[in-house]
Every structure is written in C-alpha cells, then in structure tokens.
Amino acid sequence: MKKFEEKTYQTETIYTGKIVQLDVDSVTLPDGHTSKRELIRHPGAVAVIATTQEGKLVLVEQYRKAMEKSIIEIPAGKLEPGEEPKACAMRELEEETGYTTEDLELVTSFYTSPGFADELVYVYFTDHIKPMDIQPDGDEDEFVEVMELTLDEAVQLEKDQRIHDAKTAYALLYLQLKQK
Incomplete structure (x- = not known):
C-alpha cells in the first residue's frame, strides 16, 4: 500500500x-x-476565459441556488457523457454568451473540492472571439446575462464578492499575470 x-x-x-x-x-x-x-461523483466540467478584441472579459451572471444568490462567472458547464472537454468548452461559450471562436487553448485543469468531490474542471483561454450569426438557445433551466468587463472592473466585483467562485478568481489571476 x-x-x-x-x-x-x-x-x-x-x-x-x-x-x-x-x-x-x-x-x-x-x-x-x-x-x-x-x-x-461528478462528470467534470469546463470553463472558458474569453476576452474581446478590446481586451474585455466575457462573463455571465446567473443565480446559484446552492448559494442563494446571483454571482458573476466565466462561462462554464458540465461535460456530457463521452464529450471531449474542448468540444464542451466551445458549446458552453456559444450557449452562454453567443460568441464563438476557432482558437481555444487549454490553460490548466483542477479539482474543485478534492476533500469530497472528484469534479475536474478544464480551463480554456481565447482572445479571438466573434459574435455568432444566429444566437443559440441556452439550456431551458438556465437564465444568464452576458457582460463584458475590463479586468479592473472584474477585480472590483471580486472584492465586492459578486465574483465569488474559484474558476473565475483563477481567471482573473491568470489575466493579471498574462498582462505582466
């Protein structure tokens, strides 16, 4: 052993x-x-750090029942059975934001709560997004509002705990280090 x-x-x-x-x-x-x-036991998930040509971070605000409040997050979602993480990242970016890209780069993956859960989140980055010609229908039980914020604006929302999840905090740190 x-x-x-x-x-x-x-x-x-x-x-x-x-x-x-x-x-x-x-x-x-x-x-x-x-x-x-x-x-x-969780099938895994993806998250996408997506920035516009102007350098704004694409985020979504949605209600999170477990926390009983709305928070602002990077686009993310659960892997479907047999789905490749990169394909899931593209699907989630499109469904949640109405943007698409041809350039998704895997940044990292991490376990969300290894003390009691096996959820593995794959984080992707793109700074080459474009609006989709036809806006997709999102999940029928998911209500989101898309926003584009500067990094400084997003960091302030993190201080205010409007951004209050690990994957989005990671995204902000990643973008701050990328600027250096």
Missing part, C-alpha cells in the same frame, strides 16, 4: 441525480484502521 493510500472495500451509492452521485465508501486507512468517506 502506498504511503497515504486508502483502499476501498465497499461502496454504497446513496443518491444518483442528473448532475452528481453521492457514494459512501468504506475504506481501510494506511495504518489498518477503517473509516467512511462521503464522496460526490
């Missing part, structure tokens, strides 16, 4: 929903004792 590895000897699925699955794993710890781990 590796130094910190926990071996699962039983998994009980408590809930399977449209987006997540909740499992309770019974594990053997490195010292031989046992414990339980509550785990959220």
Whole structure:
C-alpha cells in the first residue's frame, strides 16, 4: 500500500441525480484502521476565459441556488457523457454568451473540492472571439446575462464578492499575470 493510500472495500451509492452521485465508501486507512468517506461523483466540467478584441472579459451572471444568490462567472458547464472537454468548452461559450471562436487553448485543469468531490474542471483561454450569426438557445433551466468587463472592473466585483467562485478568481489571476 502506498504511503497515504486508502483502499476501498465497499461502496454504497446513496443518491444518483442528473448532475452528481453521492457514494459512501468504506475504506481501510494506511495504518489498518477503517473509516467512511462521503464522496460526490461528478462528470467534470469546463470553463472558458474569453476576452474581446478590446481586451474585455466575457462573463455571465446567473443565480446559484446552492448559494442563494446571483454571482458573476466565466462561462462554464458540465461535460456530457463521452464529450471531449474542448468540444464542451466551445458549446458552453456559444450557449452562454453567443460568441464563438476557432482558437481555444487549454490553460490548466483542477479539482474543485478534492476533500469530497472528484469534479475536474478544464480551463480554456481565447482572445479571438466573434459574435455568432444566429444566437443559440441556452439550456431551458438556465437564465444568464452576458457582460463584458475590463479586468479592473472584474477585480472590483471580486472584492465586492459578486465574483465569488474559484474558476473565475483563477481567471482573473491568470489575466493579471498574462498582462505582466
């Protein structure tokens, strides 16, 4: 057994929903004792740092029920079964913002909450966006407002906690470092 590895000897699925699955794993710890781990299984997601030719960041504002408030975020969404992250990033950019691009560059990927969830988010960047000829229909249960902000405006919204999520905070840091 590796130094910190926990071996699962039983998994009980408590809930399977449209987006997540909740499992309770019974594990053997490195010292031989046992414990339980509550785990959220998620198919993964993408996020897109998109800037206009004028250098403005494209963001969307939407209501987030888990937080009971609206926040401003970079465009993002869940991977569909078998979907490649880059294709998902293009789809989400188009659906949420009405912009498209031919140039998406993978920046990084990260786990959102590795203590209890396996969600992996792939972050892409583009500074070559253009409005789509025909505006797409978004998801039927998703209501978003598109906005374009300067980096300074976005940083102020982060200070005001209107931008209050990790992927968008990462995007702002990425753009700040890119300017240097």
